[in-house]
Amino acid sequence: MSDHHHHDDHDHHHDNHYSDMQARVKALETLLTAKGLIDPAAIDAIVETYETKVGPRNGAQVVAKAWVDAEFRDWLTRDATAAIASLGFSGRQGEHMRAVFNAPDEHNLVVCTLCSCYPWSVLGLPPVWYKAPAYRSRAVMDPRGVLAEFGVTLPEDTRIRVWDSTAELRYLVVPERPAGTERLDEAALAALVTRDSMIGTGLALSPEALALQPEAAR
Numbered sequence: 001m002s003d004h005h006h007h008d009d010h011d012h013h014h015d016n017h018y019s020d021m022q023a024r025v026k027a028l029e030t031l032l033t034a035k036g037l038i039d040p041a042a043i044d045a046i047v048e049t050y051e052t053k054v055g056p057r058n059g060a061q062v063v064a065k066a067w068v069d070a071e072f073r074d075w076l077t078r079d080a081t082a083a084i085a086s087l088g089f090s091g092r093q094g095e096h097m098r099a100v101f102n103a104p105d106e107h108n109l110v111v112c113t114l115c116s117c118y119p120w121s122v123l124g125l126p127p128v129w130y131k132a133p134a135y136r137s138r139a140v141m142d143p144r145g146v147l148a149e150f151g152v153t154l155p156e157d158t159r160i161r162v163w164d165s166t167a168e169l170r171y172l173v174v175p176e177r178p179a180g181t182e183r184l185d186e187a188a189l190a191a192l193v194t195r196d197s198m199i200g201t202g203l204a205l206s207p208e209a210l211a212l213q214p215e216a217a218r
Contacts (some may be wrong), residue, residue, distance in 0.1 A: 055124010058089045059172060060193035062122060063204075064186045066099070067177045077101070080172065089121045095167065097122070101174045102200075106159045109147065109200035110171045111139040117165035122172055123195055130199070140164075150201040173197065175204040 033040055062084055066073040075083040080097040084090065091097070097119060100108040112118065113136050118126040129135050138146050143160045147153070154160070163171045175197040181189060184207070192210055196202030205213075 055120070055122070056193075056195035056198065057190070058087075058124070059119070059122035059195070059198045060190040061087060061186070062089070062099075062172065063174050063193045063198065064190035066174050067189055068186055076174070084122060084172070091119070091121045091170070095119075096169050097172055098163075098169055099172045099174050100161070100163060102176045104176070105157065106161065107147070107152075107154055107200065108171075108173045109139060109143050109160060109162050110165060110173060111136055111162060112165040113137070113140060117167060117170055119165075119170040119172055123198060127195070147201065150196065152201065152203060173200040175202075178204050178206045181207065 062076070065087070066076050072083060075086075076099045080099040081090075083099075084097050095117075100110075102108055112130075116126055116131040118130060120126075135146065140162055143162050144154065147160070165171055175193065177189070178192055181192065184192075188207075192205045192207065194202050194205060197204045
């Protein structure tokens with residue numbers, strides 16, 4: 001079962017300045033590299049850090065607090081923008097946030113069908129596949145198949161809700177808390193929250209799964 005929430009009345013061109021910015025940055029990077037002033041490998045390492053570590057760690061703190069603090073979870077449900085801002089994370093363009101919560105019988109998946117609206121303030125840089133036309137179209141038409149390709153196989157009776165991000169409203173998926181984590185504190189819980197689990201293309205890690213991950217991937 002799937003449910004697609006599509007927003008036809010918003011302007012998806014707001015992210016065009018990112019493309020312009022990326023072009024400017026690339027031009028500057030090329031110039032500085034040619035002059036021997038920067039090492040492209042160092043730039044790649046910085047981008048990788050922000051894409052996979054710094055950004056998603058913000059969202060992971062939000063999720064972990066929602067897991068342990070019922071009042072914060074309620075606040076996140078009612079006014080995600082304010083709740084997230086209370087932890088020091090807010091949108092740079094004034095966009096609002098909405099938190100959607102996974103449950104045993106419901107799974108949430110986020111996409112931006114016409115461009116690549118993404119909650120930068122909590123997840124950092126969007127992954128390349130999030131911007132790809134194949135993901136943007138198939139997430140709507142075949143969300144269960146897309147999830148399977150990411151290694152997430154859900155029971156047939158699980159409802160899948162697809163949320164379409166906009167210039168004004170972006171989504172954060174709060175994954176289910178893994179079993180066997182009752183004794184963990186917020187910091188330990190945050191380590192279990194992956195970027196993909198906050199987009200909906202993954203699940204939060206179990207402590208056992210985290211232990212098997214290479215140190216560099218954490």
